[in-house]
Amino acid sequence: MKAKSGFRNKERKKDILDMYDSFLEQWKFPHEEQMVETRFGETHLITAGHKECPPLILLHGTGMNSAMWLEEIKNYANEYRVYAADIPGEPGKSNERQLPLKSKAYALWLLDVLNSLQIEKSVLIGISLGAWLALKFSLHYPERVEKLVLIAPSGISPAKKSFLFIALYYGLFGEKGTEKLYLKINGGRKLPERMLELQKLIKKGFRYRMEEIPIFRDDEIKRLSMPVALFAGGKDIMLHSDETAYRLHKLLPHSDINVLPGEGHSITRLSDEIISFLRGDKKE
Numbered sequence: 207m208k209a210k211s212g213f214r215n216k217e218r219k220k221d222i223l224d225m226y227d228s229f230l231e232q233w234k235f236p237h238e239e240q241m242v243e244t245r246f247g248e249t250h251l252i253t254a255g256h257k258e259c260p261p262l263i264l265l266h267g268t269g270m271n272s273a274m275w276l277e278e279i280k281n282y283a284n285e286y287r288v289y290a291a292d293i294p295g296e297p298g299k300s301n302e303r304q305l306p307l308k309s310k311a312y313a314l315w316l317l318d319v320l321n322s323l324q325i326e327k328s329v330l331i332g333i334s335l336g337a338w339l340a341l342k343f344s345l346h347y348p349e350r351v352e353k354l355v356l357i358a359p360s361g362i363s364p365a366k367k368s369f370l371f372i373a374l375y376y377g378l379f380g381e382k383g384t385e386k387l388y389l390k391i392n393g394g395r396k397l398p399e400r401m402l403e404l405q406k407l408i409k410k411g412f413r414y415r416m417e418e419i420p421i422f423r424d425d426e427i428k429r430l431s432m433p434v435a436l437f438a439g440g441k442d443i444m445l446h447s448d449e450t451a452y453r454l455h456k457l458l459p460h461s462d463i464n465v466l467p468g469e470g471h472s473i474t475r476l477s478d479e480i481i482s483f484l485r486g487d488k489k490e
Contacts, residue, residue, distance in 0.1 A: 211302040212295055218411025222297050225404050229273040235280055244294075244318035246311065247301030251319075252276075252290040255283035260352070261328040262286035263316075265336030267358075267472075269414050271298030273404060274333075274474070281477035285484075286329065291319060293336065297412045307417050312339045313346040320350055329484060333357040334444075334471065338419055345426055353433045355480050356454075358442060358471050360419040362427070363449035372443060384409060393441040393470025427457040435462040435483045437476055439469030 213219040230239070230252070237254040252272050255262075262282055264275045272290035282288045292298025294315060295305055305311035316339065320328060329352045332340035337359030344351045356362075372390070376383035388397055388405055397405065436454050438447035451463050462483055466473065 210304055212297065212304055212413050212415070213302055214411050214413060218407075219297075219302075222404075222407050222411050223299060225407055226271055226273050226298065229276060229400070229404070233276050235276075235283075237279070241299075242319055242322035244301075244315050244322065246294050246305060246315050246318070247303065249294065249301070249315070249319055249322075250292040250299035251323075252279070253288065254279050255285075255287040257287055259285060259287045261323070261325045262288050263319075263328050263330050263340075264288065264290040265293060265316075265330070265332035265339055266290070266296070266298075267334030267336050268293075268296060269408055269412060270405075271296060274401075274472075278474060278477045281481065285481065289319075289323065289328075291316075293339065295415075297408045304415065307338075307415075308420055310346065313343045316340075316343045317347055317350070326350070327352050329353050329355070331355040331357070331480065332359070333473065335360055335415075335419065337361075341422065341427075341430075344430055344432065345422075348429070348431055351432050353435075353484055354430065355435045355437070355483065357437045357473050357476065358439060358445060358447070359436070359450065360445065361422050362453055363446045364421060365419070365445055366443065369444045381406065390443050391470055392472045393439055393468060395470070397472075424457055427454070430458055433460070433462070433483075434458055435464065435480070437464045437466065437473060437479070439471055439473050440465055440467035441469060442471045444471045 240251050241248045266274050271292050275290045279288050292300040294301045327350055330340040337356040338361040344354050376387040438450050447465055451465050454461050455463050
């Protein structure tokens, strides 16, 4: 079966990518864009930081691209060579074919990215589906992962079934309903106006994944030997944060568990806390 694109049509795709470009053009921070080859087609990367610094890979969530990381990259780039990768099949600049989640495909994709960049070992930071992907890769290629940071990760506890009904309800109220839905996803905190506009464009022009995200087995999670940190939001309307935290701590007692009461699913502005974990700073 031929892998499908998530974009609804070429015009909608152009609208989304034009706005993505506008984010990058207005971002006043030294960076590069590059494309690397993988067995699944080209992958787009936003790169920042000194080449001599240790590598750090950022993986965004589903229905988004690496524009979400721009403010965070500034902080990470002080200590790391940062690579924010557009995941294939999502509304970014990488190959637009969606790969099956119930296979090894996305782990192989990230392996190809690291090999193309000649990275032997890297820090991995992912959010939502990106965290699932980072965990998947870490299970298959643990020797390539220095430390693993999971932000509101899919795959550790089931998604909340109520979210579908919440999304359908707000969908009845048009654009205002969409704004209220994103407000709830963001834990009650308003998105920056331009990011909200990008989200709206993506909603109009991109088909969100309907495929159920696989849950990792106990024996798989127990195999994670690298340092692992979890950051989950207490107001997450998409995932059961408490269940995620409980299960990860039970299976990985060495993991660093952080449930943030005031945060929703789209958790950003965590770079200070994450860098502290990466440095090995002890909690007070």
